[in-house]
Amino acid sequence: MPRAKNAVASRARRKKVLKKAKGFWGARGNVITIAKHAVDKAGQYEYRDRRVKKRNFRALWITRINAAARLNGTTYSKLIAAMETKNIDINRKSLAELAVKNPEAFTAVVKAALA
Numbered sequence: 001m002p003r004a005k006n007a008v009a010s011r012a013r014r015k016k017v018l019k020k021a022k023g024f025w026g027a028r029g030n031v032i033t034i035a036k037h038a039v040d041k042a043g044q045y046e047y048r049d050r051r052v053k054k055r056n057f058r059a060l061w062i063t064r065i066n067a068a069a070r071l072n073g074t075t076y077s078k079l080i081a082a083m084e085t086k087n088i089d090i091n092r093k094s095l096a097e098l099a100v101k102n103p104e105a106f107t108a109v110v111k112a113a114l115a
Contacts, residue, residue, distance in 0.1 A: 061096035068099035072110045082113040 014032050020042070021028060021035035028038040066076035074082075083090070090098075090109065098106040 058092065061092040064096040064099050065092060068103065068106050069110065071103075072107055074110060074114060079110060079113060083109075086113050088113055 017032060017036050017039050020039045023029060024038050027034045029035060062076060069076050069079045098109065
């Protein structure tokens with residue numbers, strides 16, 4: 001009985017890796033053994049950085065809220081604590097958006113929280 005090599009599936013697997021490695025520098029983009037390692041490492045960075053992106057955006061929102069809060073005579077921590085005691089539920093993303101795009105509305109929220 002002849003040996004079955006399953007060349008179609010093997011070629012498909014290699015093409016899949018090389019397609020993901022398209023644009024990589026040097027041999028990482030066209031040599032299958034090196035490209036396989038490069039694609040695996042890229043996948044690790046990709047997985048990690050999806051979580052890091054969330055942290056970075058939260059830090060950005062907090063920075064914006066703090067800057068706007070200080071223009072209104074308070075700090076970020078005092079504002080958030082006051083909002084929690086008054087049961088004002090606005091998430092940080094929306095609050096930062098208000099601070100940047102609509103400072104009057106942000107000032108109203110600050111006054112409502114601190115009143």
